[in-house]
Amino acid sequence: MRIALLTYSTKPRGGVVHTLALGEALARAGHDVTVWALARGGDTGFFRAVSADVDVRLVPVPDVEGEGVGERILRSIALLARGFSGSFDVVHAQDCLTANAVGRVRGYGALWRTVHHLDVFTTPELAACHERALVEPAGLVCVSEAVAGEVRAGWGRAPAVIGNGVDAARFAAAAEAGAGEPWRARYGRYVLAVGGIEPRKGTLELVEAMASVDAPLLIAGGDTLFDYRGYRDEVFARAAALGVEPVVLGSVDDAGLPGLVAGAAVFAFPSTKEGFGLAAMEALAAGVPLVARDLPVLREVFAGAARFADGPEGFAREIRGVLDGSDPELDPAHATVGRALAAAHTWDAAAAAHLALYRRGFTGSD
Template identity: 65%
Template sequence: MKIALLSYSTKPRGGVVHTLALAEALAAAGEDVTVWSLGRGGDSGFFRPVDPSVRVRIVPFPDGPPGESVGARVLRSIETLGAAFAATGAGAYDIVHAQDCISANAVGRCVRTVHHIDHFTTPELAACHERALVEPYAHVCVSRTVADELADGWSLPARVIANGVAYERFAGTEPAARDRWKNRLGRYVLTVGGIEPRKGSLDLLEAYGTLRARHPGVKLVIAGGETLFDYRDYRARWEARAAELGVEPVVLGAVPDDELPALVAAADAFAFPSVKEGFGLAAMEALAAGVPLVVRDLPVLREVFDSAARFAGTPEELAAELGRALTEPDPARRAAGRELAARHTWREAARLHVELYRSLAGVRGAV
């Protein structure tokens, strides 16, 4: 089959990581795959090299006018990607599979992966989000919890196909690479995803204030954070609260892709306090690396991680569970985490996607 996978960004976000890994696994299975994306900020390629078996089409997306709103930027993103795809790609594929709201709006009727369901108040974003759910003719969700939310709220059925994880990449890091991070940072709790509301960053900061009083030598390290949205106000509140608490987390920003596995593997614990998730790929990578994991007590994270993680609701509980993760070795939980991560392969995810694609051959809307 000729398959187009579409993403809104070339930056290292969970949905983009998913898109590239799925594309490479599909190509390894013998499918003809092209990944389309917008090239923001002058990007001409993705944040990491892509296997040459996958074609890559980057659509230039120049910066907008000063003061451009998020809503206007989203609409311009949809228009830019949609025009390029319509001009050269729309009729060339058996399956067009959008991985996010922007690309789903850009191509219209398609297969859509719903990683998680957002709730926007900005009118443009709310309308785009709604269209990106109801217009696709088939849906994939990366967890049963999100599929149930889609069914309950929109009466839309979805095929559940879990994320894979690059197990060997995170489980087999070089000791010297881990030591470099240890020598630089000492003991640390790591979170990946940046500082933003959905990631529960303020709650984690509060938890760290409590944790640091009990474990003064432990740092909080925050990696990642590339986003389409403007979280400057939230970031300002976060920085003000850090000053009030007298703590100085280490904010790394985007970490080069080849350095990320060692950063994860060298952590003493991994915090994942998101208030909204569809699967938790970064947390699954931490399990692959054998790092103790503490996650927000959400139904979706209970579904995905079960006994492999520690769960916490409030900042106080998060601090307590992180403290236990730092001081109470749990070999059985660690082994369960590695086993869970090893079961989630991109090869199996690709096989299930191919099965879905072939079942859609006669569905109206498929080419």
């Protein structure tokens, strides 16, 4: 099949990681895959090298000084709609922005769209984009049953559920090779959060939790499409008031990420909304204890392999339990459960499930 996958960015965000890994797995299965992406800020490629078996098409989105979020959304949609071309059997958008863009293009079959998680937006243009991308695509895919349930309840649609894959071997190998040692030598026993500083990632609550934890907090991850400077200012002000000094790493080079993850004493995952939790699954692959927010979706994905918490006090308690060794679940057998869970989520299996879905779409069979 000729398959087009579309993503809104070239940066190492969860949906972009998903798009590239899925595209490479589909190509390994013998299909003709093209990945389309919006390239902002002069980017000329993705955050990592992409398999030569995957064709990459980037649509430049030049920066416009003073442009608001709504204007940027509409301009991005228009640019991708004009730039998208080719003959494809399957067109699969990985976010609401690209679904809106290719939904305006004709000349291919039905549009698929993956719903990684659901958001509530106040920007009118973005709220409308979000709604259209749930209503108009012919088929929806969710990465967890919890998100699929939200879609069924809110929009009356019946998404397919196909979980993420994870490159578990890469993170396990980093742990076995001692790639975390340089990070530990520099920061000691540290708590790691990946995903940047934004409301959905629960950064403020994590900073408040760290006020009673005797360990440094490292935060990795770059900026997203939205302007969260106000939230970042709030986080830093609260950190200063509490005497917490988070180490903000920004985007970490893809080659260095497994070592950073493997070196952590605890991986903190306080997100208020998630569809699956790919970064947390990578931590489990490296054998790192996981403390996650007690959300239905995270219970679904990580039950038996994570410690769950709510609020700053809960996160502080669970993180301290890992660091001081008082957590009864902190033993080699529990780490083995996490590694096995991560290893079970392969991108080749995810690709096979997508291919089966695409074929059912062609034949109209169940």
